[in-house]
Amino acid sequence: MLGLGDAYAFSIRQYVLHGGKQEGVSLIEIDNGHLVFTVIPTRGMGILEARAGDIALGWDSPVREVVNPAFIDLEARGGLGWLDGFNEMLVRGGFAWSGHPGLDGEHRLTLHGRAGNTPASRVEITVDPEPPHRIRVRGVVREATFKFADFEMATEISTLPGEAAFRISDRLTNRSDYEREFQILYHGNFGPPLLEENAAFVGAIRDVAPFNTYAARDLDSWPRYRGPTGHFDEQAYTLWPYANDDNRTTAMLHNAAADRGVAIRYRVDQLPGLTLWKNTDTRQQGYVTGIEPGSGFPYNRAIEREAGRVPTLAPGASREFELDYAILATRDQVTAVDDEIAGIRAGRETHIHTEPPVKR
Template sequence: MKIKTSYAAILLSLAAMNTQAVEFVLTNSASGEDVGNWQVSNQSLGLSANTPFSVEKRRLHGGKQLGVDVLIVNNGELTITLVPTRGMGILKVERDGKRILGWDSPVKEVVNPAFIDLESRNGLGWLDGFNEMLVRCGYEWTGHPGVDDNGQLLSLHGRVQNTPASSVKVTIDDAAPHKITIEGEVSERTFKKAELVTLTKLEVTPGSNRFSLHDTLTNQADYDDEYQIIYHSNFGRPILEQGAKVIAAASEISPFNDYAKAGLKEWQTYLGPTKNFDEMVFNLKPIGDADGNSLAVLHNKNGSSGVALGYNVTQLPVLTLWKNTDTEQQGYVTGIEPGTSYAYNTKYQRPLGLVPTIKAGESKHFDVTYTVLRNNKEVSQAVNKVKEIQGQTPLKQLTQPLVDLSKAD
């Protein structure tokens, strides 16, 4: 019996050793810390990893990107560029030195939020900095700009993406496969209005073609509050092209507005760059597997490359598809956007039951996974997974928008 107890103690000790990690605080507003330009790698840590990896922090200069911090995470397979200064968004993802996830926006610089007025152009100022692959829209509100029921102007897609992270931390597991975790805390605090704090977390394993977001939103106020979130995930070249296709597990789809009605039947396929093509948006009601996990896939015409976006419908119950196949210069891009809400202004989503409440002291969790599909086999496997989730559930097409914007105030 003593031998068994001792052996168990040794196993517990080894397990504890295997969960140790090295941690680096890059920014902390409470203590005034900031490491400036900084870098770490498996080599500098003395880790003999099967796949070399590194994390680098750079501070940008010039133009409207003056003072912006970016984090470049290279896991040996993917290079992910995060922007702590812009709400911990993801600017782009590269492979072998070439961008594979992201898009070409007319906004060329990584704009410092200090140069953005969210309420300009009747609440469209958010667009002055919009060029990222992943933009968090929320958390106080999201959707199109407009005056709420209480008379307050709600700017486009909320404030979080233009809020610098208050703290940023990098954690790397000592034990193989040396998972890399980037944490950033983003706060939306306004006297008498809100005290929403989001701990964002990106996790990636060296050598993997997949990375994931695990975010925790906490209402630190003494009063209940509303919240909304859209994970605005944007893709252009090289995946997006004429004949590219999107497939998503869903039970219902509807046009966002009257303009989108014309594209409802062809919602899954894409045009090439088309001048005078206004954006078409579609509202989908996604379905998940037995655990609520759902999947959407975007792939190029011949199915040789793509991206799979996984999420859970109990956390993010709706899916927005944004098709903006305008000219290359104007912004040729599509958005696959799981969220708690569609892109309507908040006051039109309350009657739809899409403006949830977070209680005082309560936390909400959101998990989103991105998988880079590198060949026909991986694309086919991802598409088959969507079909498996879809099963025998028919996709109902509603011909009318959920909100009649022609009668909206």
């Protein structure tokens, strides 16, 4: 394709969904010759799923349609309306706020902000003419409210032909004439075949604490997963990762046999907080875990501000965020990432905290 030869065979397909609540949703499917992933411009440039061979990144949500934001009421259920469209492999929380719904002063905030339900504009697809011919999907997501916010996120989701990996490169800019608070969360979600009984999270973690008292009950087994368990409430853990000399860290989810997994690499100076979300309810209810690098943790913004974890952007200033996701298809690949994480840890201890990191 494009005269690049069989070694760089790939395809790009754009289509629009019709029927039900997915009416008018635009999707872009990238097949790099080995990895296939689907970007959703209509839903904030989220990623619906990614697949290489028999390994899929994503999950089976009770929300089966790719819901057009026109059918989402973020205020529903006391600010939980975001869940009415929640089924992506990757969705961003932000930008004026993220985290749990509730009051922040006189303002009532909804779950995880508005970024994931804001259609992108100026979407384009490019392919580098020179080797290794990186394929790039770009878009702009704007969150602007008179008197309160004027954010612009320029995103690029890219991959190399033949690789089982993709990269997210975001630049968030404050277009306002005033300094503004912001929050951002990369809510990556994984179900079977990687998630199963005795699957494991692996990371170079400095500190871990339960998000709440329910999570504290299983603190002894926080990196390991149950099989599908009826009437299981969600559990989350707040993690502070170690990083290498370049401020980079790696997190991994692998299956029980440790021969398939996913690796996530990113910069801790860009995304200092890491949330591990475990929703090991029944398969029908949405058996899923979230590995979520962010500017902080998904408490309500008022709580995060009190803890000093709500950053600001000066007028016209930008912050950049880059994350790499790689599918691991063999035991050797899982072992190599495990060794990489051990190298970042460098023998340093993980400190276990029995109490949540904030007073609620």
